Amino acid sequence: MLEIENLHVAYGELLALQGVSLMIQPGEMVALVGPNGAGKTTLLKTIAGLLAARNGVIRWQTETISKTSPQRIVEHGIALVPEGRRLFAAMTVRENLELGAFTSRAQKEKTAQLEKIFALFPRLAERQRQRAGSLSGGEQQMLALGRALMGLPRLLLLDEPSLGLAPRVVESIMSILSELHRNGMGVLIVEQNVHAVLALAQRAYILESGRIVGGGNAQKLLDDDHVRAAYLGPLARGAV
Amino acid sequence: MILTQQLILGLLVGGLYGLAAAGLSLTFGVLRVLNVAHGELLMLGGYGTFWLFAIWKIDPFASLLAVGPAMFVLGVLLYVALFQFVVKAHEEARIKNSLLIGFGLTLVLHALAIQLWTADERSVTTAYSGAVMRLGPFAVPLLRLSSLLFAFAILAVLHLFLSRTRWGRAIRATAEDWEAAALMGIPVGKTYLLAFALGTALAGIAGGLVSISYSISPSIGMEWTLKALIVVVLAGLGSLFGSFAGGILLGLAEAMSVVFLGGPYREVVGLILFLIVLVVRPQGLFGARS
Numbered sequence: 259m260l261e262i263e264n265l266h267v268a269y270g271e272l273l274a275l276q277g278v279s280l281m282i283q284p285g286e287m288v289a290l291v292g293p294n295g296a297g298k299t300t301l302l303k304t305i306a307g308l309l310a311a312r313n314g315v316i317r318w319q320t321e322t323i324s325k326t327s328p329q330r331i332v333e334h335g336i337a338l339v340p341e342g343r344r345l346f347a348a349m350t351v352r353e354n355l356e357l358g359a360f361t362s363r364a365q366k367e368k369t370a371q372l373e374k375i376f377a378l379f380p381r382l383a384e385r386q387r388q389r390a391g392s393l394s395g396g397e398q399q400m401l402a403l404g405r406a407l408m409g410l411p412r413l414l415l416l417d418e419p420s421l422g423l424a425p426r427v428v429e430s431i432m433s434i435l436s437e438l439h440r441n442g443m444g445v446l447i448v449e450q451n452v453h454a455v456l457a458l459a460q461r462a463y464i465l466e467s468g469r470i471v472g473g474g475n476a477q478k479l480l481d482d483d484h485v486r487a488a489y490l491g492p493l494a495r496g497a498v
Numbered sequence: 499m500i501l502t503q504q505l506i507l508g509l510l511v512g513g514l515y516g517l518a519a520a521g522l523s524l525t526f527g528v529l530r531v532l533n534v535a536h537g538e539l540l541m542l543g544g545y546g547t548f549w550l551f552a553i554w555k556i557d558p559f560a561s562l563l564a565v566g567p568a569m570f571v572l573g574v575l576l577y578v579a580l581f582q583f584v585v586k587a588h589e590e591a592r593i594k595n596s597l598l599i600g601f602g603l604t605l606v607l608h609a610l611a612i613q614l615w616t617a618d619e620r621s622v623t624t625a626y627s628g629a630v631m632r633l634g635p636f637a638v639p640l641l642r643l644s645s646l647l648f649a650f651a652i653l654a655v656l657h658l659f660l661s662r663t664r665w666g667r668a669i670r671a672t673a674e675d676w677e678a679a680a681l682m683g684i685p686v687g688k689t690y691l692l693a694f695a696l697g698t699a700l701a702g703i704a705g706g707l708v709s710i711s712y713s714i715s716p717s718i719g720m721e722w723t724l725k726a727l728i729v730v731v732l733a734g735l736g737s738l739f740g741s742f743a744g745g746i747l748l749g750l751a752e753a754m755s756v757v758f759l760g761g762p763y764r765e766v767v768g769l770i771l772f773l774i775v776l777v778v779r780p781q782g783l784f785g786a787r788s
Contacts (some may be wrong), residue, residue, distance in 0.1 A: 308677060332683035344678035346671050348736070357671050360664070361683035409683060 259284055260305070260336075260413060260444070265314035265324075267297075267304050274300040276468040277314070282413065287435075287445040289455040289476060291489055292465035298448040299341055301465065302415045305446075306338035307331040318413075333361045337411035341418045343402040347391030351382055354390050354401055358408030367410060375404040378434065396427035403434070413444040420451045432458055452489040456480045503636050504753040510639070512749020513646035514707055516742035518722055519729035520653055521700030527735040528673040528693035530589050531581060531596035535603035536701050537723030541716065542607060543569050543702025544709035545615055551622045558622045558710045559648065565706045566652075566699045573698025576603070577691050585690050604719060611716035621713035645707040652703055653738045656696070660738070669693050673736070728768045732775050734785015744783065 260282040267275040274297045282288050290298050303309045305316060307328035316324040323331055346354050355375060359368040376383035379400045385393060390401055399419055406414060416435070420428040428451065436458055439445055449455035456462060456476045463473040464485070472484075479485045522536045533539075543565050550561040580603070584595045629640040660666040671679040672689040680686050708714055708722075725748065733744025748768050755767040775782065 306681060308680065327685075328680040329683045329685045332681065338681050340678065340681060344675055344681075346674045346678065348674060349667070349670065353667060357667055357679075357682050357684070360668060364683070365664075405682070 259317075259319060260446070261315075261317040262305070263315045263317075265301070265304065265316065266312045267300055267309055268312050274468055275304070278465070278468070278470055280463050280470060280473075282444055282446055284412070285439070285442045285444050286461065287439045287447070287459045289452075289459035289462040290446060290448045290465055291452050291455070291462055291485075293488075296465045297468040298465055299417055300468075302338055302417050302446070302448060303340075305331075305415060306336065308338075329361070332409050332411075333363055335410065335412040336415065337406040337409050337413070338415040339402050339406045339417065339419060341421065343398050345390040345398055345401055345405070347389065349390060350387055351390055351393070351401055352386040354405050355382070355386075355408050358405035359410075361409060364409045368408070371408055371410065375407055378407075379404055395423050396431070399423060399427070399431060400434075403431070407438075411443070413446065414438070416445065416447040416449075418448055418450060420449060420454070428454065452485075453480070499635065501754070501757045504757050505750055506633075506636055506638055507642075508749040508751075508753025509746055510642040510646050510711075510749070511752075512746035513649045513742065514704055514711070514745070515725050515729050515748050516745025517649040517652065517700060517704040517707070518726040519733065519745050520656070520738050520741040521697040521704065522723075522726040523730045523733070523735055523738075523741050524700065525694050525697035526730065528669055529581070529585055529690050530592050531584050532593055532600065533581075533603075533694075533697070534597060534600035534723055535607060535719070536600075536697070536726055537719035537721065538604050538607035538611075539569065539572075539698050539701035540705035540708065540722045541611060541714060541719045542572070543705030544714035544718075545611065545620070545705075546702065547706035547709045548615075548620050548622055548714065551624070558624060558706065559644070562648070562703055562706045566703045569702025570695045570699040572702075573695035574691060576698065577694040581694060582687070582690070585687075604723075608716055608719060615716065617716055619713045619715045620709070622710045624710075639711070642711045645711045649704070649707060650742065652700070653742055656700070657738050665689070665692060725768065728772045730782075731772050732783060734782020737784050740782070740784030747783075 262278060262280050265275050265278040266273065278301060290301065292298055300309060304311055307326055311324045315322055318334055318336060323334060346357065355372060356368065359365055359371060381397055382401055382404055385397065390398065393401060419431055432454055435445060447455055447459065456479055459476045461474065462476045462479050464471050518540055522533065525531060525533050546565040546568060547558050547561050550556040550564065551558050580599050584592055584599060587595055627641055631638040631640050660670055668679065668684045668689050669692060671682065671684060672686055676686050729741060729744040729748055732748060733740040748771065751767050751771055752764045755763045
């Protein structure tokens with residue numbers, strides 16, 4: 259279980275998060291929605307240990323991880339798939355995946371896990387000798403996801419996994435996420451494609467200007483007038 | 499005739515330029531710090547080899563196997579004492595801070611070398627130092643040829659380390675994107691330490707080869723830093739063999755300038771190449787466009 263209490267994060271003088279509290283149950287899939295600049299990426303990066311909290315606590319299972327280094331957090335089983343994928347473009351698909359299993363915990367399971375990833379994404383198996391930078395956008399996103407899974411996470415943090423991808427590719431990524439979730443993976447997902455993500459997640463939080471301003475059951479939010487007006491737009495009505 | 503002979507010599511010295519540049523390129527590429535004391539580290543490695551030869555009569559090529567690891571340890575110490583504080587800064591601030599620390603280190607090491615070894619030029623002169631291989635009318639100094647091959651072998655070993663091993667790949671990942679590397683569970687601070695120590699060891703080995711094939715003095719540091727920097731710009735970051743090829747290119751260019759323009763222009767041609775590459779192909783001849 260991930261529990262965040264009264265989290266404050268700042269870039270210099272600028273407060274990006276001002277007292278965020280939220281909770282994710284084991285194996286739960288939670289969406290985080292909100293406008294650009296609300297602090298969604300900041301929140302994910304802080305959980306992953308890339309940004310330091312000015313105030314507040316992040317707890318994972320029984321431990322406090324707000325002051326823990328990113329590499330220790332990966333060992334604890336939390337993996338972030340960052341915005342823009344951030345692959346090692348000059349390295350091969352296989353090298354990227356193997357780097358995902360860098361921690362000693364993941365090293366032991368590397369061969370078996372690699373097989374699972376290749377079963378999940380057959381395209382990656384076909385292209386394992388290719389440079390990551392030469393893949394298409396969709397394949398790159400699959401590689402980013404596969405690379406994170408190589409670290410054997412129990413909670414996946416996803417930052418805009420559908421950004422810049424064709425609708426058909428988005429659909430296949432979403433279906434893989436829901437399959438992972440069915441197998442017990444916890445997921446916290448930030449997504450501009452609010453409609454798709456609310457249809458997928460169990461619960462959602464709404465983040466605006468660094469504060470949680472709402473949330474609850476994802477289905478109910480889909481029908482909520484404020485959410486519809488703010489994030490789904492007029493086209494959403496017919497899109498279900 | 500003279501041109502070919504000069505080109506042979508240029509090729510041979512170019513291999514050492516390449517080795518010196520590979521170390522600088524490794525630290526710059528991974529840590530994003532510019533260690534301007536790289537030439538001084540090279541000078542220390544040269545004196546290490548000289549000492550082992552002068553005091554214990556250890557064959558200079560054999561002593562490199564001790565000088566390399568010793569310089570690696572020195573690199574660890576320098577990183578822990580100085581450079582680990584630089585890499586905590588943001589990337590733009592790293593270069594500036596590393597220049598200050600590097601210039602300071604340059605002065606300290608230069609003064610130290612004068613104290614320990616005086617300002618005289620030294621070189622390792624073995625029984626086989628004068629040996630020459632005849633290729634028709636041309637002379638190939640065997641010692642310099644061995645140095646070139648040794649330099650190439652060292653880079654080949656390092657290449658295998660970087661491409662095949664877990665920590666080598668971690669270094670390459672950190673060079674490409676340290677944040678993404680941290681998200682893989684790679685301890686970025688340790689890969690920085692490792693890359694810096696390897697860069698220092700490369701400088702030391704290059705220095706040892708310089709003391710065998712050429713000569714060393716406490717003041718050669720700046721000249722070698724400059725050569726290495728020119729080659730790094732010429733070749734671009736990210737490839738050891740790119741650095742090696744860039745070094746040889748600089749050696750050949752210098753040789754041609756000696757023949758066509760005269761000896762004094764030797765030091766100028768590298769700087770001209772430096773400017774041309776910066777204008778025409780800023781990512782370097784072998785570097786990836788970013």
